[in-house]
Amino acid sequence: MKTKIRAGGxxxxxxxxxxxxxxxxxxxxxxxxxxxxxxVEITWWHNGTGEPLLGFWEDVxxxxxxxxxxxxxxxxxxxxxxxxxxxLPNAFAGGNAPDLFQSWGGGELxxxxxxxxxxxxxxxxxxxxxxxxxxxxxxxxxxxxxxxxYTFGPAGFWVNTDLWEKAGLDTTxxxxxxxxxxxxxxxxxxxxITPVAVGGLDGWPAAHWWYHxxxxxxxxxxxxxxxxxxxxxxxxxxxxxxxxxxxxxxxxFNDGWQATSAQQGAASSAGMVALGQAASELMGVxxxxxxxxxxxxxxxxxxxxxxxxxxxxxxxxxxxxxxxEGDGRILGxxxxxxxxxxxxxxxxxxxxxxxxxxxxxRYVALGxxxxxxxxxxxxxxxxxxxxxxxxxxASGVQLWLDTAFGPAVANPMNDAIVQFMQGNGTPQQxxxxxxxSWAG
Amino acid sequence: MIGFTGPALLxxxxxxxxxxxxxxxxxxxxxxxxxxxxxxxxxQNFTEIFTTGRGETLGQPWFWHAVRNNFLIAVMSxxxxxxxxxxxxxxLNRKMRFRGFFRLMIFVPxxxxxxxxxxxxxxxxxxxxxxxxWLTRLGFExxxxxxWLMDTSAAPADAGMFAIxxxxxxxxxxxxxxxxxxxLAIILFLAGLSGVPEELNEAAAIxxxxxxxxxxxxxxxxxxxxxxxxxxxxLIGSFQLFDMVWILTGQQPGRTGxxxxxxxxxxxxxxxxxxxxxxxxxxxxxxxxxxxxLLYQRFILSRDIGKxx
Numbered sequence: 001m002k003t004k005i006r007a008g009g010x011x012x013x014x015x016x017x018x019x020x021x022x023x024x025x026x027x028x029x030x031x032x033x034x035x036x037x038x039x040v041e042i043t044w045w046h047n048g049t050g051e052p053l054l055g056f057w058e059d060v061x062x063x064x065x066x067x068x069x070x071x072x073x074x075x076x077x078x079x080x081x082x083x084x085x086x087x088l089p090n091a092f093a094g095g096n097a098p099d100l101f102q103s104w105g106g107g108e109l110x111x112x113x114x115x116x117x118x119x120x121x122x123x124x125x126x127x128x129x130x131x132x133x134x135x136x137x138x139x140x141x142x143x144x145x146x147x148x149x150y151t152f153g154p155a156g157f158w159v160n161t162d163l164w165e166k167a168g169l170d171t172t173x174x175x176x177x178x179x180x181x182x183x184x185x186x187x188x189x190x191x192x193i194t195p196v197a198v199g200g201l202d203g204w205p206a207a208h209w210w211y212h213x214x215x216x217x218x219x220x221x222x223x224x225x226x227x228x229x230x231x232x233x234x235x236x237x238x239x240x241x242x243x244x245x246x247x248x249x250x251x252x253f254n255d256g257w258q259a260t261s262a263q264q265g266a267a268s269s270a271g272m273v274a275l276g277q278a279a280s281e282l283m284g285v286x287x288x289x290x291x292x293x294x295x296x297x298x299x300x301x302x303x304x305x306x307x308x309x310x311x312x313x314x315x316x317x318x319x320x321x322x323x324x325e326g327d328g329r330i331l332g333x334x335x336x337x338x339x340x341x342x343x344x345x346x347x348x349x350x351x352x353x354x355x356x357x358x359x360x361x362r363y364v365a366l367g368x369x370x371x372x373x374x375x376x377x378x379x380x381x382x383x384x385x386x387x388x389x390x391x392x393x394a395s396g397v398q399l400w401l402d403t404a405f406g407p408a409v410a411n412p413m414n415d416a417i418v419q420f421m422q423g424n425g426t427p428q429q430x431x432x433x434x435x436x437s438w439a440g
Numbered sequence: 441m442i443g444f445t446g447p448a449l450l451x452x453x454x455x456x457x458x459x460x461x462x463x464x465x466x467x468x469x470x471x472x473x474x475x476x477x478x479x480x481x482x483x484q485n486f487t488e489i490f491t492t493g494r495g496e497t498l499g500q501p502w503f504w505h506a507v508r509n510n511f512l513i514a515v516m517s518x519x520x521x522x523x524x525x526x527x528x529x530x531x532l533n534r535k536m537r538f539r540g541f542f543r544l545m546i547f548v549p550x551x552x553x554x555x556x557x558x559x560x561x562x563x564x565x566x567x568x569x570x571x572x573x574w575l576t577r578l579g580f581e582x583x584x585x586x587x588w589l590m591d592t593s594a595a596p597a598d599a600g601m602f603a604i605x606x607x608x609x610x611x612x613x614x615x616x617x618x619x620x621x622x623x624l625a626i627i628l629f630l631a632g633l634s635g636v637p638e639e640l641n642e643a644a645a646i647x648x649x650x651x652x653x654x655x656x657x658x659x660x661x662x663x664x665x666x667x668x669x670x671x672x673x674x675l676i677g678s679f680q681l682f683d684m685v686w687i688l689t690g691q692q693p694g695r696t697g698x699x700x701x702x703x704x705x706x707x708x709x710x711x712x713x714x715x716x717x718x719x720x721x722x723x724x725x726x727x728x729x730x731x732x733x734l735l736y737q738r739f740i741l742s743r744d745i746g747k748x749x
Contacts, residue, residue, distance in 0.1 A: 259588070
């Protein structure tokens with residue numbers, strides 16, 4: 001009996017060693033279509049799980065298939081965080097990655113480049129890159145382009161203009177300095193209106209307050225130095241926290257903002273602004289669509305209705321700090337797609353088609369911001385138009401700091417910022433958290 | 441014999457030995473999710489677990505805070521859920537009307553999936569949720585508007601080892617766990633009680649023992665084996681605790697100091713892209729659970745096993 005168990009154990013051990021070795025060795029993947037023209041299959045993973053985007057991407061793929069006989073595009077949509085944190089990394093590690101996939105730029109993309117996952121598009125898509133201009137730089141690593149954004153815009157204050165007017169404030173002339181904004185907040189509070197909704201449960205919506213403050217407080221040169229060397233010793237970084245404290249002291253956030261989610265349903269911060277429970281929210285370009293969805297559902301409107309975006313929303317940029325060295329830059333970002341290194345050549349053509357003026361124009365008509373600068377003037381809804389105008393007037397764009405710094409820094413940074421905003425910590429501790437995780 | 445065990449052995453090797461072996465390999469590297477085996481670092485990941493490493497910054501809690509939470513929940517489950525369950529089981533074991541209905545109602549929470557339970561309670565306990573609304577309507581406004589699931593008082597590294605016992609979130613999570621799992625304990629104890637011979641109670645009654653004396657001297661001691669099995673299940677369950685904490689805290693347990701070993705592992709390995717460190721935590725978690733299970737079996741369960749053979 002004893003010997004038999006031992007024999008079984010030996011088999012198990014041997015098999016373990018063999019399989020572990022096999023798992024370590026298996027790096028090459030068998031994706032990518034055949035190169036002989038007929039029967040090319042392109043796998044496309046995107047984050048457009050909700051309408052109208054889901055149907056729109058299906059239409060775009062269908063059009064490309066019709067124009068290119070023999071090409072089949074297999075689409076799969078995943079919820080954004082799931083796709084980013086679990087699905088894509090597992091697919092890359094397991095060797096069954098898609099040909100075309102969502103890509104957020106910044107530090108994460110730099111990691112993919114280092115791992116040899118993504119294709120260099122600099123030469124094969126140079127016309128499209130030129131047409132996109134500045135936004136494309138967020139998808140560049142060492143001067144080469146590894147992805148293309150299809151939407152891009154700055155973050156700023158999304159305003160429920162009904163509430164703004166109810167408090168007697170002017171919706172044609174939004175605040176441009178902190179003194180004016182603080183005054184507007186106290187007017188709103190006097191009228192019994194919550195001035196600002198923050199979806200702090202998700203971490204990053206609160207952390208964006210620190211990002212905006214940093215972009216306004218820290219000079220571009222100091223930013224560049226920190227991002228290339230991890231040196232956060234400049235006093236401007238600590239001053240960022242001090243400036244943010246003056247905002248927190250104005251006490252304008254919704255009760256329980258720390259436990260409020262950002263984008264899910266009526267009780268989220270986006271829902272509060274859309275449904276008239278808070279006057280504004282500091283959020284990225286996608287917020288118009290998110291709030292529109294919640295508004296349409298709550299009011300039983302058609303899912304494509306632009307009622308909220310066109311008639312009840314305003315937008316203004318984050319005011320600069322008088323003591324800051326931000327130099328007129330603006331915080332922003334977008335969504336893009338990257339091509340897998342082993343993908344069939346048609347994938348690049350398809351990506352170029354997604355970014356063609358025709359497709360982009362129809363994308364903008366759904367209430368989104370374009371990546372092609374040439375379409376900025378065609379936007380109809382007032383909030384998106386104001387955002388595009390602010391982008392055009394900015395001296396430069398700083399990509400979301402969590403995206404720019406990469407995931408290893410992003411989570412500790414966001415945690416530390418939220419802790420600080422909740423009153424547990426000092427401005428210096430936020431800076432320490434960032435530079436400690438940077439040092440790795 | 442190998443012919444019969446072959447398939448089972450293969451499954452066991454594939455799904456138990458290989459992942460464990462792979463985790464051991466990964467724990468020696470400083471890998472990322474896209475290329476897990478890169479930058480060989482030896483035992484540095486383990487060193488980081490057993491020293492404070494770079495953990496002593498805001499928002500990056502120390503692994504041992506997670507271990508503390510697991511042990512606290514394990515001990516409190518035994519001390520609080522056990523007596524509740526025994527008490528309810530003793531009450532329900534008597535003949536009464538609607539006994540089946542009561543038993544059903546008590547068992548329902550256990551049948552619900554842990555994820556669904558978590559989502560339901562996170563909605564109820566959100567700032568605009570039902571709990572705060574009820575409290576306000578019942579005139580207890582001073583208790584409402586709390587951040588039930590985002591109490592950050594115990595999160596800072598300098599908050600002290602047992603500050604968590606003052607955290608609203610900790611008690612909310614524990615109350616929900618109790619609500620969900622006490623039903624299983626009650627059903628187990630009822631099954632155990634059905635094995636207690638009726639003659640013993642009758643004999644005790646003839647000798648003039650009160651109901652309480654009968655329970656204390658006869659029923660509960662005879663329930664011993666069942667209690668010890670339940671305690672073992674509860675202990676293992678407490679060490680594996682993941683879903684409920686993960687969902688209730690919006691996937692950010694660190695911000696409330698509520699990490700368990702499993703959430704800490706996933707947070708570090710997946711959300712912070714530190715696959716090697718996450719794997720090292722997985723191995724330490726495995727060893728801790730194994731030690732506790734072996735000790736429990738050796739010193740407590742062995743009594744029951746010895747009796748039967």
